[in-house]
Structure formats: C-alpha cells, structure tokens
Amino acid sequence: MKIKVDTSGLKNSKWYEFALRFSFGGAVTAFAGLIAKRYGPEVGGLFLAFPAIVPATATLIKKREQQKKERAGYEGAERGRAAAAVDVAGAAMGGFGLVAFSLIVWPKLPAWKTPVVLAIATGVWFLVAFSIWQLREVLCRRLRAHRPNVLTHTLRSPVDRP
Amino acid sequence: MKDILFRIIIGGAVVSGFSLIGELLKPKSFAGLFGAAPSVSLATLALAVMKEGKAYASIEARSMLLGSIAFIIYAAVISRWMMHRRMQVLTATTVGLGLWLVCAFGLWYVVLR
Secondary structure, eight states, X not given: OOOEEOTHHHHHOOHHHHHHHHHHHHHHHHHHHHHHHHHOHXXXXXXXXXXXXXXXXXXXXXXXXXXHHHHTTXXXXXXXXXXXXXXHHHHHHHHHHHHHHHHHHHHHTTTSOHXXXXXXXXXXXXXXXXXXXXXXXXXXXXXXXXXXXXXXXXXSOGGGOO | OHHHHHHHHHHHHHXXXXXXXXXXXXXXXXXXXXXXXXXXXXXXXXXXHHXXXXXXXXXXXXXXXXXXXXXXXXXXXXXXXXXXXXXXXXXXXXXXXHHHHHHHHHHHHHHTO
C-alpha cells in the first residue's frame, strides 16, 4: 500500500482536537518530570514511553470515521472502532522504534553531543518503525496471495481497503 | 512552577507536532506509527540534560527502554481488544493504561530493582 500525504483529514480537524493533544502531551511531560524528581530517574524514565496521546487520538479517530460513515447513511460505529484499532496497531509497530530510540540514547548520551544523539535516535526510531510496518505489509500481501479468503479482517481492516 | 509550565509548553508542542504529521499521512496503519513517536521523551530528555546533566538523562533513557516494551504490549493488546472483542475505544485505551503500568513497573522490578 502506498504512503500518501492527505490534507483532507486536516481540514476536518477541529481546533479542540489539537488543544486536547497539546494538553495531554504537556501534562505527561510535566508528570514525567515530577515523577523523576520525586522517585528518581529510574522510575521517571519509564514514563518517557507512557502512551500519552493514544487514548485521545484513538477516540478522535473513532469519532471522525463514525461521523463520516453516518453522513453517508451507513452505520458507522463498527468502522470507527476498526479505524481506531488500525491506528493503535500502527502505534504498536512504532513502539519497536521507541525501543531502538532508547537503546541509542542510553549509552551514547554521556559521550556525544545531546542534539546529535537525539537527532540520530529520532532517525533510527523512524527507520525501525517504518521497516516493521513495511515488513508487515509484505507479509500480509504474500499471505493474501496464497490464501485470499482467509484472515482478511485481521490483515486488512475495512478502513484500509480500497 | 516555572519549570512545570516550561515542560507543559515544550511537551505539548512536540507531541502536537508529531500528531500533526500523523494526521497528514495515509494509510491509517502507517499514520499510527506516529502515535509512538518519541515526543514526550525528546522534550523530557532535552530538559533533563539542561537541568540535571547527561548521566541523569541517560538513566532515564535506560528506564525508557522498559517503558517502550510495555508500550508495545499495551498497543498490541488494546488493538486486539477493539478489533476482535469489539470493546469500546475509550474503554480499551483507558483500561489498557493499567496494563501499561503493570508491565512497565513489573519489568522495572525484575530488571532494574
């Protein structure tokens, strides 16, 4: 499946959706700092991978997809839930990138310049996340080709079907 | 107070930036990758280096490794809950946060304590 930039999603976005993500992100960053101050960096560090915006994002995606379907005259709850599930499955793949990110920052930060380490680690995060996503796409395509009637619901959700 | 406000602004801005990128991309499974962007970690680690030093931030990154494993478990499990068990999105994502806490602190207890 080809990766596309689509600005239509942005046009449908409401200002409060961005405000919600900003607030969640800010709150978790502040919370992680407070935890580290109170209990030390060993415990505070855990919260650097806290799923901060997943509930807010998934809920907004579900709502938006559901409304889109209902405007077209169909029942939209199922599609909304499927869209949210696919988005969260993507986040799970991105999680492997987070593991790679921390595996770079942890040993290299004391020795290298901070902006360099963070930039390289962010690049590696994307590379790992993208590679896993791409691998899954290839595997799903092959499985579909061999067994076209099997697992289509699992492998390709309604939102990603053409 | 000034420090907390600073963290809220920096963290909020970085998280919003990554979610904006995710908003622009299709298919949805690819856009979802940005739900696991290192947004909170970038903001927190940069601030930790400035305030507490590199060694402190490095310890945070080591713990983040365990938090990341908990994140993968969280996202994989709630995705299945929604897709196969037809659980409500808000219920799955918020109940799942408990699962993240259990996994993250469980791993911390076993590996680092």
